[in-house]
Amino acid sequence: MLKMQNLRSVYRSDLVETHALRDVNLEVEAGEFIAVTGPSGSGKTTFLNIAGLLDTATSGDYFLEGQNVSQLKDNVRSKIRNEKIGFIFQSFNLIPELNIYENIEVPLRYRGFNGRQRRQRIVQAMELVGIASRSKHLPAQLSGGQQQRAAIARALSGEPRFLLADEPTGNLDSLMARQVMELLETINQQGTTVIMVTHDPELARRAKRNVQLLDGEVSDMQQPYAASLRAAQPPQTQQRTSV
Amino acid sequence: MLLRYYLLLASQSLRQAPGITALVVVAMALGIGVSMTIFSTWHLMSADPIPEKSKQLFRVYIDSWNPESPFEGDPNKLPYDLTFRDTNAILGSGIPLREVAMNKSGFVVRPESAEIKAMYADALLTGRDFFAMFNVPFIYGGTWSKQDDKQASPVVVISQSLNDKLFAGANSVGKTLSLDNRSYTIVGVRGHWNPSLRFYDLENDFMKESDDIYGPFSLFAAYELKPNGNTRSWKREEINTYSDLLASEVIWPSVWVELVNKQQKQAYQQWLDAYVVEQKKLGRLQRPLNNQLKNVAEYMEYKEVIDNDTRVMLLIGFLFLLVCMVNTTGLLLARFLGKSPVVGIRRALGASRGQVILQHLVEVALVGALGGLLGLAMTLLGLELIKLLWPELQSFARLNPGLILMALGLSVTAALIAGFYPAWRVCRQAPAFYLKLK
Structure with a gap:
């Protein structure tokens, strides 16, 4: 369903060349729940940006549902983002001047849905995440947990096949974090593929598979993150593999 | 359907930043006011006074x-x-x-x-x-x-x-x-x-x-x-x-x-x-x-009804509009780049680069239309001033429906030209770049 082959991402400035991703090879099956972990600067966000077509790789191939999306034009990539991918960000990324209803409506507008179709989907998504009573509120009037729920409702309203979450609980307290995580698990159980970037071992453990990134390289451990940490002692004995 | 959405966003956006909106509208209005005051006078002076037969009336020269x-x-x-x-x-x-x-x-x-x-x-x-x-x-x-x-x-x-x-x-x-x-x-x-x-x-x-x-x-x-x-x-x-x-x-x-x-x-x-x-x-x-036979247009040209001073004034008028457009570009650039994180969100949610440019151009066109309306009021003031200073230009210092439409069209066009670079600039990078700015 999602396949990356020899994916590289290099940022160049006048003085330095930074390898954010190095020959990443990864396959993700439909319905998986993957946690992407790694220390700061390991390339997690770059990985997620490329996976979500928010950025392009320097080289390599990226197949999404069998289609090579590496070299597609901007409008095609945007259409794929709009129809197939949902995003959840650490900082929620709600548009501050729009109320919750209007925020959830944004991707549906670009999708070309009419008013009735939009309303139906928005109400459904808000009910699913439990913020139906907050539709007229501005993001600033909601708690962090409610904002993240709104962001999840926005991501789900288009019924995406992939849900990409970047530290979705990073700005939440533990109670809210648990609720959001349960929500993601429910969504995954309903068939949506979830790829979640996190450095929280607790959350990573709840994913079906962990992918660790270190210095831009993938280490797919096929086991929960916490166990992998134990297995990785001492660090130099850890075996890095591409999947 | 999206165009209506863009109009809604544009009106919201303008209301959210009344100060900068007013500056842009006034900048455009000044440009339109000055250039249209001069242009409308020039236009009426150089217009064909008898279009139905100006090509068959000849003044005789020996x-x-x-x-x-x-x-x-x-x-x-x-x-x-x-x-x-x-x-x-x-x-x-x-x-x-x-x-x-x-x-x-x-x-x-x-x-x-x-x-x-x-x-x-x-x-x-x-x-x-x-x-x-x-x-x-x-x-x-x-x-x-x-x-x-x-x-x-x-x-x-x-x-x-x-x-x-x-x-x-x-x-x-x-x-x-x-x-x-x-x-x-x-x-x-x-x-x-x-x-x-x-x-x-x-x-x-x-x-x-x-x-x-x-x-x-x-x-x-x-x-x-x-x-x-x-x-x-x-x-x-x-x-x-x-x-x-x-x-x-x-x-x-x-x-x-x-x-x-x-x-x-x-x-x-x-x-x-x-x-x-x-x-x-x-x-x-x-x-x-x-011996020559000059038709009405040739006669007017020969007699230099529009002299070089008038042409220079017209040029100055449009150069002033250009200066206002450059100012508008600067103001819009600052405004749009300030909103670039929102652009990043919209791009992430499926807006293409073209859609984002169009959304911003609709906002710019709205500003242009407002600038045009205010510019028309300034043009009327300018024409009154011309009548006061040069009473002999009484019959030329006026606006007709064509000139009013032209002023509005010019304002929207000038705003679109001034706003294209900021609109393009705000989505030049990949969406991830703007999300990082948030």
């Missing part, structure tokens, strides 16, 4: 100037007027559909009613065909007869405004009018006719309103009336009597002919050339053969 040196020392120039004898000679060729001689004059009008004071009125002495040639309307009566032209009958057509003053707007046809203590019979009252300029006589204060009195050209010779306006000559001649003036090389009247097709124009040109060749044999008109 080079009757000094054989030794060209008119005004410029070999490309022709004497602006004709001599009286050439004028008389070239009328009656039978080729044009219509032809008239003309020159300005003026009379002291002495009303019958003692309640109305005597007044001076501008007059144009011309042929009976003048009214038909230049599409001049009548409210009462009509032009005088051919016989009146030949016999120099004391007949006149007066303007509606003079008729209003003297006869309270009643039909005055058949009544007499005392002009310079001589009685004239009124045969017609001209209706409202106030072309943007006196295009048929650009030699004499062409910004003045149309004349109040029209009479046969033959009255000049019959009553030895003083020709008003420019009278020039290259030749030293003793002019002691009116007959001396009529027989001299002094140029003062002009001739207009109406030639309806190419063949007629060609035939008239040949006839004119033949006349001059014949005159050359008699020792006159010794300059190289160069």
Whole structure:
């Protein structure tokens, strides 16, 4: 369903060349729940940006549902983002001047849905995440947990096949974090593929598979993150593999 | 459907930043106000005053100037007027559909009613065909007869405004009018006719309103009336009597002919050339053969109705608009880049680069439309100022529906040009770049 082959991402400035991703090879099956972990600067966000077509790789191939999306034009990539991918960000990324209803409506507008179709989907998504009573509120009037729920409702309203979450609980307290995580698990159980970037071992453990990134390289451990940490002692004995 | 959405976003966006919105609108309005004030004046001055027949009305030029040196020392120039004898000679060729001689004059009008004071009125002495040639309307009566032209009958057509003053707007046809203590019979009252300029006589204060009195050209010779306006000559001649003036090389009247097709124009040109060749044999008109027929547009260009000063002013007006556009670009760039994280979110949610550009251009167009409306108000103020400073431009300093539409269109277009770079710039990078800025 999602396949990356020899994916590289290099940022160049006048003085330095930074390898954010190095020959990443990864396959993700439909319905998986993957946690992407790694220390700061390991390339997690770059990985997620490329996976979500928010950025392009320097080289390599990226197949999404069998289609090579590496070299597609901007409008095609945007259409794929709009129809197939949902995003959840650490900082929620709600548009501050729009109320919750209007925020959830944004991707549906670009999708070309009419008013009735939009309303139906928005109400459904808000009910699913439990913020139906907050539709007229501005993001600033909601708690962090409610904002993240709104962001999840926005991501789900288009019924995406992939849900990409970047530290979705990073700005939440533990109670809210648990609720959001349960929500993601429910969504995954309903068939949506979830790829979640996190450095929280607790959350990573709840994913079906962990992918660790270190210095831009993938280490797919096929086991929960916490166990992998134990297995990785001492660090130099850890075996890095591409999947 | 998305366009409506963009309009909604644009109006929201403008309300959210009233300060910067006001700055951009005022910048555009200033540019539009200044450029449109100058442009509308220029446009009305240079507009075709008689589009329905401007290509078939020709002013006749004969080079009757000094054989030794060209008119005004410029070999490309022709004497602006004709001599009286050439004028008389070239009328009656039978080729044009219509032809008239003309020159300005003026009379002291002495009303019958003692309640109305005597007044001076501008007059144009011309042929009976003048009214038909230049599409001049009548409210009462009509032009005088051919016989009146030949016999120099004391007949006149007066303007509606003079008729209003003297006869309270009643039909005055058949009544007499005392002009310079001589009685004239009124045969017609001209209706409202106030072309943007006196295009048929650009030699004499062409910004003045149309004349109040029209009479046969033959009255000049019959009553030895003083020709008003420019009278020039290259030749030293003793002019002691009116007959001396009529027989001299002094140029003062002009001739207009109406030639309806190419063949007629060609035939008239040949006839004119033949006349001059014949005159050359008699020792006159010794300059190289160069008779010209200038239609209305050519005549206006030749007389430089739009002079270089006006062109420079127009250029300055549009340069000012350009400066305002550059300012607008800067303001919009700051505004759009400030909103770039939201652009990142929209891009992440599926907006293509083109859609984001379009969304911003809709906002820019809305600003342009607002700037255009305010600019129109400024244009009206500017035109009032022009009228105040240059009263002679009274008839040009106004707006018509076409100019209003143009001002709005220009404002929206200028705003779109000014806003394109900021709109493009705000989504030049991949969406991830803008999300990082949040």
